[in-house]
Amino acid sequence: MATNGHTNGNGHTNGHNSNGHANGNGHTALAEPPHYALLKEKIVILKQERQAVILAHNYQEGAIQDVADFVGDSLGLARKAQATDAKVILFCGVHFMAETAAMLCPEKTVLIPDLAAGCSLADMIIPEQIKTWRAKHPDGVVVCYVNTSAAVKAECDYCVTSTNGVKVIEHIPADKEILFVPDYYLGSYLKAKTKRKIHLWKGYCPAHAAILPEQVDRLREQHAEAKFLMHPECGCTTKQMHLADEVLSTEGMVQYINRSPAKEFIIATENGLLHRLRTQHPEKQFYPASEHASCHHMQRNTLEKAFMSLVRMEHVVTVDPAIAERALIPIQRMLDIA
Ligand code: CIZ
Secondary structure (H helix, E strand, O other), X not given: OOOOOOEOOOOOEOOOOOOOOXXXXXXXXXXXXXXXXXXXXXXXXXXXXXXXXEEEEOOXXXXXXXXXXXXXXXXXXXXXXXXXXXXXXXXXXXXXXXXXXXXXXXXXXXXXXXXXXXXXXXXXOOHHHHHHHHHHOOOOEEEEEOOOOHHHHOOOOXXXXXOOHHHHHHHOOOOOOEEXXXXXXXXXXXXXXXXXXXXXXXXXXXXXXXXXXXXXXXXXXXXXXXXXXXXOOOOOHHHHHHHOOEEOOHHHHHHXXXXXXXXXXXEEOOOOXXXXXXXHOOOOEEEXXXXXXXXXXXXXXXXXXXXXXXXXXXXXXXOOHHHHHHXXXXXXXXXXXX
């Protein structure tokens, strides 16, 4: 397995296990195709030649996480994109995340392995809908989840991630009503946490909606000692939120587990995160809340496509400068607050 000498964001030097061996926590990772070891080595060499850094989202397939210089959530990846000296950023995540990196780092080349790696949730709102909604609430402050296109962000006042949503909302003057797009469940969670007047758009993430309350109930009965960690995008949030030990973003889950003496966890989010958790904590058991919580957009990026991306220097992600100028305002406000 390739070792590239960089320490990635999860505190491990790359080269850890995703080769199909039992990982000590009761789960056997899916066997990687035999050519992956060679591909990983080639990616490491190519990355140096291209002066590239590989940023991978927590939901990416394990093999991509293994070759990444940094694995994290969209906020962490945006900050790493800003901080890197690399000329090229191979962004292994979905399109809106690569757009954010491209806007924050206009002097760098941002590549995505598959241009079709989009986001069903982000597609549930378009700029015209924001304009119409805003016209109905002229004093409202429009807050968008990071899972939105740059064109939508350009129509918004603040951006949030699931890590910093509460902090950003609390920063907005208390007399202002808030229009939150596009995730209904994250918005409901923020409304409950902050007690603010928040109007909710009715978008949702299909991967999180695949996590059903009945499955969670069954798992909690089977693993009574396990901590139950739930992402606020979960469709079952409204029914189950009070049952969760914690409602957390992916980074929040990683940090909670790093600190927790507990040995078992039920994880209600996209299942790509389990690779990072099992790699960092082979001594702990992680149970996915649903085997079906898989984002088909995230899975469009594969190790082969990541390799080809560096070979061909494709697909370059750019944002129209006029849109970028406006979209950076809510993003920068968020980065300044949290
Ligand atoms: O902000 C992110 O990266 C997303 C989409 C989820 C999370 O909780 O990390």
